[in-house]
Amino acid sequence: MSAQRAQARTTDWGPDAAARARTLLERARWAADEFASFDRAQVDRIVRAVAQAGHDNAARYAEWAVRETGFGVVADKTTKNQACSLGLLARYGDEDHVSARYDADAKILEIPRPAGVVVALTPSTNPISTVYFKVMLALMTRNAIVISPHPAAKAASADAARTLHAAAVAAGAPADVVQVVDEPTIPLVDALITDPGCGVVLATGGTPMVRAAYGSGNPALGVGPGNVPVLVDATADVVAAAKRIVASKAFDNSVLCTNESVLLAEDSIAADLLRALDDAGAHVCDPVERDRLRAWLYPEGRLRTAAIGRDAAWIAEQAGFRIRPGKRVLVAPFERPFEEPLTQEKLCPVLGFHTVADATRGIRLARLLLRWGGRGHSAAIHSRDRAAIMAFGAGVEAMRISVNVGASLGSSGFETNLAPTMTIGTGFVGRSSLGENLEPRHLVQYTRVAYNRDAGVAFDDFAGLQPWTARPTPPAARPAPHDTARPAGASQTPDGRAGRQELDLLREEIRRLVRAELQNALGAHHG
Amino acid sequence: MRDYGFVSYSSRDDFFDRSRAAWNPGKTQFWLDQGVDLVIDRRDGYHLWDADGRRLIDAHLNGGTYSLGHRHPELVAAMNEAMTHYDVGNHHFASVARTALAERLLATCDGSMGKVIFAAGGGEAIDIALKTARHATKRRKIVSIRNAFHGHTGLAVNAGNPRFSRLFLVDEPSQFPQVDFNDLSAMESALRGGDVAAVLLETVPATYGFVMPEPGYLAGVKDLCERYGTVYIADEVQTGLMRTGEMWGIYKAGVVPDILVTSKGTAGGLYPLGAVIVADKVAGWLDEDGFGHISTFGGAELGCIVAMKVLEITGRPQTKATVASIAARLSRGLGDIRSDHPDFFVGIRQNGLVIGLEFDHPVGAQLVMRALYDNGVWAIFSTLDTRVLQFKPGLLMSPELVDDLLERLHTAVGQARDAARVTSGRAA
CATH class of the missing domain: 3.40.640.10 (Type I PLP-dependent aspartate aminotransferase-like (Major domain))
Structure with missing residues (x-):
């Protein structure tokens, strides 16, 4: 019995995970190696084909993801899948992450160097859009990618990855440029991220996974969890703010990690704001409902994962009260923000609501909320006071602040001019090396070929040369040397062989002299 | 129901009954009357956890017993x-x-x-x-x-x-x-x-x-x-x-x-x-x-x-420097809180991290203590002057925790001030 178990463990959890990871990564390295010599036009063709395939299947996978995970809203997921396929193409299609580039003034040539193999961990909340996103970014930068989806979304994620892979290969991409793990396990993920064959880990998910990515010994772009505070100050357009916040909370039932979690309302407009939220489609809980909601949503003080991505009516019913049809968000006012479960991240259309005396207190509290959880991630403010907006940006430790816009799509770059992304860098303050929204340029680095700054040394014109095809010019084809001057007295032969012989003689003479000197110094014993 | 192995009880009331019966009825009841129903369970650094899992920042530290933090x-x-x-x-x-x-x-x-x-x-x-x-x-x-x-x-x-x-x-x-x-x-x-x-x-x-x-x-x-x-x-x-x-x-x-x-x-x-x-x-x-x-x-x-x-x-020189940093941050933050509630928060007595906060109400410090407790901070009033709260932060607190503590105090002082008005109104 125990021997059987040991055997089973070896098979499922033991060396096989490492071997399997290595097999995947070795295939990916070959694909990346081949891909690295593709030119802009080839890459462009592949990226377009994959974007189109993603778009064509956006609704199908949106439905599949909701069916498999129970999270979110099909229509909204479809929108996100479209945004992460043709949407990304529209945004980044004109960017060139393939060709060499050079700056004649700086006298620097830059040669792109992709990560090679991207190991991508993808979440259950936004499974397809994240697979799309990471595959698109990898392909735009000529990286191979190995995806390890969240177990709760593995079937839809794997199928989507294969669909994109088929489209890429049909458009000329190397085989296995996109691979996916069907049965993700912790040992397998661990083996993937720690294997030397992994070029960079893209970790989107919970803190333990992100920390594991950073502890892997491999380069990692890890991003942590959010818990978005949103401040509505007395100068805000309260009605507009309420509409934006409700729409943002309702979007995909709040599964985007950039969605608002706690609304801090300045005292003087708090009552108006609550009315406006009600008008905009939110249900404002009374204290009894709030207590029931808290008790259900945070049993033992921790978020009930069954609530993630579910709709407001369902959550209210679970908590033991009913809301009117058409209400899409539950607003839960609380008086004390400290040790209050409703200040935690929710990932469902429940919005904590707390009144602050003034914007200064609101900023300080928003800062604390992020320190308790979600530091570095994102925050939002609705205000017409530029000084308050600046103070909020400085005081609240988020790497992006959405202003007068819903935070779900604002901070993720779909309704602001931030880079549209499914991966939110939390910056040094959030223990990440990435402080921005992840975009294609983060997956490629450049070798910088820097010339002598001295004006007397010329830079070259690299037009028409490609890094992956350039070869040193054969001797016969070399142009005459620019500078034929030689030091006086040195012998000059066409191939320099006589000069080398002379040098060898000189070296031998020096060695002889040194030997003699040493013998004198050390005496006969050491002769 | 809690089971610690060496003791188990069915409810908090049951536990307090046993505490009154076997240990110290006066003390047990006093804190309950003060609204502080604390049974300390886990402790780590400058945090305490109540038996129900509620977390408190410890700004009492038993008079400096835990200046370096609980279980350093x-x-x-x-x-x-x-x-x-x-x-x-x-x-x-x-x-x-x-x-x-x-x-x-x-x-x-x-x-x-x-x-x-x-x-x-x-x-x-x-x-x-x-x-x-x-x-x-x-x-x-x-x-x-x-x-x-x-x-x-x-x-x-x-x-x-x-x-x-x-x-x-x-x-x-x-x-x-x-x-x-x-x-x-x-x-x-x-x-x-x-x-x-x-x-x-x-x-x-x-x-x-x-x-x-x-x-x-x-x-x-x-x-x-x-x-x-x-x-x-x-x-x-x-x-x-x-x-x-x-x-x-x-x-x-x-x-x-x-x-x-x-x-x-x-x-x-x-x-x-x-x-x-x-x-x-x-x-x-x-x-x-x-x-x-x-x-x-x-x-x-x-x-x-x-x-x-x-x-x-x-x-360690670093400890001394940190104490100076904490004291300066607190001094600034306490001043801000006081300027928000000048009619109630009337005095700050500070020498480093030896701090007394004075409130203009006969039991002002008890009201603040209670409000702090509700806001996740444990700090004790001065037994012999119930207008003054003893505020005793640790020597090794992080800047984040100091900010957190100040924000809680700010909220608590406002709430205690409201409570003080109610009790004064009733008295009058």
Whole structure:
């Protein structure tokens, strides 16, 4: 019995995970190696084909993801899948992450160097859009990618990855440029991220996974969890703010990690704001409902994962009260923000609501909320006071602040001019090396070929040369040397062989002299 | 239902019933009446967790017992290491642990002190200090200040508020005259007769609400002591071990005492320990009769080993610098809170991390304590001045935690102010 178990463990959890990871990564390295010599036009063709395939299947996978995970809203997921396929193409299609580039003034040539193999961990909340996103970014930068989806979304994620892979290969991409793990396990993920064959880990998910990515010994772009505070100050357009916040909370039932979690309302407009939220489609809980909601949503003080991505009516019913049809968000006012479960991240259309005396207190509290959880991630403010907006940006430790816009799509770059992304860098303050929204340029680095700054040394014109095809010019084809001057007295032969012989003689003479000197110094014993 | 293995109970009420029945009904009920239904479970750093999992920032620290934080990992490691080799030891014999700790304590006093006598706690340490002074001067009287607190052992209790000595019929007012704090002429009147063995002073009286000594007061008392042949005993239990930003508050005040008493934080809250650091000129009884004060657990070796680690951590330049940073941040933040509630929050008494907050209401500090508790902070009011909250942050707090603590205090002061208005309204 125990021997059987040991055997089973070896098979499922033991060396096989490492071997399997290595097999995947070795295939990916070959694909990346081949891909690295593709030119802009080839890459462009592949990226377009994959974007189109993603778009064509956006609704199908949106439905599949909701069916498999129970999270979110099909229509909204479809929108996100479209945004992460043709949407990304529209945004980044004109960017060139393939060709060499050079700056004649700086006298620097830059040669792109992709990560090679991207190991991508993808979440259950936004499974397809994240697979799309990471595959698109990898392909735009000529990286191979190995995806390890969240177990709760593995079937839809794997199928989507294969669909994109088929489209890429049909458009000329190397085989296995996109691979996916069907049965993700912790040992397998661990083996993937720690294997030397992994070029960079893209970790989107919970803190333990992100920390594991950073502890892997491999380069990692890890991003942590959010818990978005949103401040509505007395100068805000309260009605507009309420509409934006409700729409943002309702979007995909709040599964985007950039969605608002706690609304801090300045005292003087708090009552108006609550009315406006009600008008905009939110249900404002009374204290009894709030207590029931808290008790259900945070049993033992921790978020009930069954609530993630579910709709407001369902959550209210679970908590033991009913809301009117058409209400899409539950607003839960609380008086004390400290040790209050409703200040935690929710990932469902429940919005904590707390009144602050003034914007200064609101900023300080928003800062604390992020320190308790979600530091570095994102925050939002609705205000017409530029000084308050600046103070909020400085005081609240988020790497992006959405202003007068819903935070779900604002901070993720779909309704602001931030880079549209499914991966939110939390910056040094959030223990990440990435402080921005992840975009294609983060997956490629450049070798910088820097010339002598001295004006007397010329830079070259690299037009028409490609890094992956350039070869040193054969001797016969070399142009005459620019500078034929030689030091006086040195012998000059066409191939320099006589000069080398002379040098060898000189070296031998020096060695002889040194030997003699040493013998004198050390005496006969050491002769 | 909670089951700790050694005890289980069905509900909080059930537990409090048992606590009342088997332990201390008065104390158990008092805190419940105050709205503080705390049963401490987990503790880590500057946080406590209630048995129901509710987290509190500890800004009481048992008067500095946990200045370095609850279960500081370096102290726990030192304790665990000591446990593999030591126990409390035998109090009769010379001991390497006691001697080593005594040498380190003396080194903190710039050569002004000569001997260290160990106790199992602060009260016993005060008793030793008073007995030492009586032996050295051959006088009996001990002068202390009204509303002082020096512990509840036989002599120490007499130097404090008479409520506690009368309760047990151990009060000896003729031998323990008391004067007002910050009143030098009253002090001189008390000493002028030349029959006072010792003046016993907390450098900043804690239980009285951290009333700050006026400039020159402590030095003036020391001068009087020298003039009248009286021993100056500095009770540094709440002001020592870097709480004022210097190792000892009394030295920071420019006064070299004849006797210095330390306890509470001396062994980091992992072991009970008190110490009496004495100048050679008053240490005669240790030569005359070394068995003069016997204490089986005084200077227990396990405690001594942890205490050496406490002194090492406390003495690090980084610790001192951090205390200065925390004190400055708190000073600024407390000022902000006060300017928001100037009609209620009327006083800030601060010397480093020795802080008293004064509220304009007869039980203002109890109201703030209660509001802080609701906002996840445990800080205690001053027993002998219920207008003043004792606010005792740790020496090693992070900037984030200091900000967090200030924000909670800000909220709590506002809520207590509202509550104060209601109670005043009712009274009127």
